[in-house]
Amino acid sequence: MRKFWIDCLFATIFVFAVMVVLGKITTFRVFNAFDPISNALADFELSDFAFSSIRPDPTQEDRVAIDQIVLVNFSNLDRMNFAQELQIISKYKPKVIGIDGFYNCEGGLYNATDCPQLLDTLGNLLLANAMTEIPNLVLVSKLLQSDSMETAHAIDVYDSIEYADFMFREKAHSAYANLVTDAQYQEGIKICKSFAPKWDVKGKDELAFAVQVAMLFDSVKTKRFLNRKNETEVINYRGNFEVEDVRLKSLRKLELGNTDTLRKVSFTALDVEDVMSEKFDPSVIKDKIVLIGFLGTYFGDPAWNDKFFTPLNKKIGGRANPDMFGLVIHANIIASILSEEYIDQLADWQENVIAFIICLLNVALFTVINRKWPVMYDGLSVIIQIIEIVLSGLVIVMLLAYFNFKSSLGTTMGAMALVGPCFDVYYGLVKPSVLKLPLIRLTTKPKSV
Numbered sequence: 001m002r003k004f005w006i007d008c009l010f011a012t013i014f015v016f017a018v019m020v021v022l023g024k025i026t027t028f029r030v031f032n033a034f035d036p037i038s039n040a041l042a043d044f045e046l047s048d049f050a051f052s053s054i055r056p057d058p059t060q061e062d063r064v065a066i067d068q069i070v071l072v073n074f075s076n077l078d079r080m081n082f083a084q085e086l087q088i089i090s091k092y093k094p095k096v097i098g099i100d101g102f103y104n105c106e107g108g109l110y111n112a113t114d115c116p117q118l119l120d121t122l123g124n125l126l127l128a129n130a131m132t133e134i135p136n137l138v139l140v141s142k143l144l145q146s147d148s149m150e151t152a153h154a155i156d157v158y159d160s161i162e163y164a165d166f167m168f169r170e171k172a173h174s175a176y177a178n179l180v181t182d183a184q185y186q187e188g189i190k191i192c193k194s195f196a197p198k199w200d201v202k203g204k205d206e207l208a209f210a211v212q213v214a215m216l217f218d219s220v221k222t223k224r225f226l227n228r229k230n231e232t233e234v235i236n237y238r239g240n241f242e243v244e245d246v247r248l249k250s251l252r253k254l255e256l257g258n259t260d261t262l263r264k265v266s267f268t269a270l271d272v273e274d275v276m277s278e279k280f281d282p283s284v285i286k287d288k289i290v291l292i293g294f295l296g297t298y299f300g301d302p303a304w305n306d307k308f309f310t311p312l313n314k315k316i317g318g319r320a321n322p323d324m325f326g327l328v329i330h331a332n333i334i335a336s337i338l339s340e341e342y343i344d345q346l347a348d349w350q351e352n353v354i355a356f357i358i359c360l361l362n363v364a365l366f367t368v369i370n371r372k373w374p375v376m377y378d379g380l381s382v383i384i385q386i387i388e389i390v391l392s393g394l395v396i397v398m399l400l401a402y403f404n405f406k407s408s409l410g411t412t413m414g415a416m417a418l419v420g421p422c423f424d425v426y427y428g429l430v431k432p433s434v435l436k437l438p439l440i441r442l443t444t445k446p447k448s449v
Contacts, residue, residue: 007431008367012360014430015422019414045193045408046393050400051237051311058238065338068217069331070094070288071241071269073295074101079123083130085275089292090134092285098138098213100177100293100306100327103127104165128167136216139164140177140209143199161201175212179329180232181308190322192308192329194232197225210333217289218338225337234343234406236336237312239266241295241328267331271299289334293327345406355411362388362419370427381420388416 058066072089074082089097105115112118131137143158163174176199181190199206207215215222274280296303307322308329315321336342346354365384370377392409399405 004367005364008360008363010431011363011367011423011426012356014426015359015363015415015418016356018418018422019411022418045311046396047400047406047408048311048313050397052314054397055401059339059341061339062238062335062341065335066239066267068288068338069267069334070285070290071267071295071327071331072275072290072292073269073271073299074292075272075294075297077272079103079117079120079127083123083126085272086127086130086134086292088275088278089285089290090130092282093287094285094290095287096136096138096213096216097134097290097292098209098330099131100140100209100291100330102140102142102164102177103168104163106162124167128170131168132171134172137172138209138212138216139169139172139174141174141206143176143178143201143206158199159201161206173212173216175207175209177209177326177330179308179326190308192235192310192324194234195329195333196232197230208333210330211337213289213291213330214334214337217334221340222337224340225342228342234345235310235329235332236341236343236404237310237332238335238341239332240310240312240324241267241269241331267328267335269295269299271295291327291331291334293325293330295325295327341404343400343404343406351407351409351411354409355415358388358412359415359419362416363423366419366423370423381423385416385420389413392416 072085074085077085086097086099105118109115110118117124131139141164142162144160144162145157146159158178161176163169164172178196179190179192180194180196181192195208195210197208197211199208211222211226214225268284270280270284294303294306302321304322306326308324308326309322310324310329313323362384366377366381369380373380392413396407396409399407
């Protein structure tokens with residue numbers, strides 16, 4: 001029995017060695033040019049299907065949290081008009097206002113040539129005055145990379161930070177708006193599935209924009225969230241910003257030529273004209289979190305500015321259009337913190353341990369089948385592999401959909417796919433020709449002459 005498990009252990013190690021070699025080869029993307037399917041699905045995970053298709057409706061806690069958040073579009077307003085919009089919102093007494101717009105002269109270049117917005121002196125003064133009158137205001141900052149980081153092409157690794165101009169943030173809280181993506185540059189394709197709750201910049205902990213907003217709204221829940229001490233958190237997406245116009249016309253309204261528009265959105269949202277004309281119920285804003293940012297030039301605008309691909313995207317392969325504005329991603333993060341509905345996940349070492357144990361058991365099973373039913377081995381081994389891979393996919397989807405637990409099981413599924421052919425290679429070639437030869441040379445007595 002001991003020799004049996006030692007053989008299984010060495011065979012399992014061989015499977016993982018093959019996986020490492022194949023991983024190194026695919027790092028160079030040798031085959032991608034010939035595989036359009038893999039290119040189209042490169043950014044897809046099985047857990048995405050759970051987000052986009054089968055997760056149950058938000059819980060009561062989710063709905064309460066979502067109702068605490070109001071999205072406001074500032075479209076392409078100049079600073080003077082945005083100051084007016086901000087004053088209107090502020091007078092209805094929201095508890096916290098977060099502005100996902102960066103108001104500074106980039107790089108600290110305070111001259112009209114490099115920073116033309118300085119020419120709008122009146123607009124700047126009005127906006128700064130409107131911001132200083134808000135008791136709980138959060139402005140975004142930017143995590144940046146030094147020249148050495150950029151030269152090393154490090155993605156999502158930052159060692160400095162840039163804040164809004166002091167005239168705007170004098171009485172405001174600052175928090176970075178950076179989200180975790182694989183994009184090399186701002187205009188690139190941005191896939192957002194997680195975020196960093198806080199970042200150490202030169203010895204100071206900077207909070208993410210959504211975390212800082214949540215902290216001002218409910219510090220107890222936010223501190224519990226931060227006590228999880230995860231470097232990154234999977235975003236628990238519960239809803240998008242979607243607009244559907246429904247025209248309700250009575251005979252009276254037809255006579256007057258008036259129409260009303262009802263907007264069905266996951267998060268309560270107000271467009272620019274809604275705010276400027278004050279056509280909203282004050283209770284929508286009072287004591288709530290108001291997040292202000294770009295939601296298109298108008299509601300329904302297919303703009304790509306500050307827009308990301310997320311797991312809620314219904315189109316899986318070759319995703320054509322990003323589906324969520326950055327402001328709505330921040331809203332999803334805040335809702336998760338307030339409802340305390342988080343996505344947990346296995347550490348890499350835990351994933352690897354699970355993969356190794358399952359692979360070892362598979363090798364043991366295949367060994368038993370090969371010894372007792374050698375004629376049926378080929379067919380049975382393939383059937384077992386197919387069943388295990390399908391079941392693993394179902395486990396991934398169901399764990400996320402119903403238990404808020406994300407696990408890629410990528411290493412496990414890779415081991416399942418390779419264990420069959422590697423088993424044949426190990427026992428048919430590696431063990432007899434490589435492992436046993438040195439042993440034979442050391443133990444076999446020379447023939448007598």
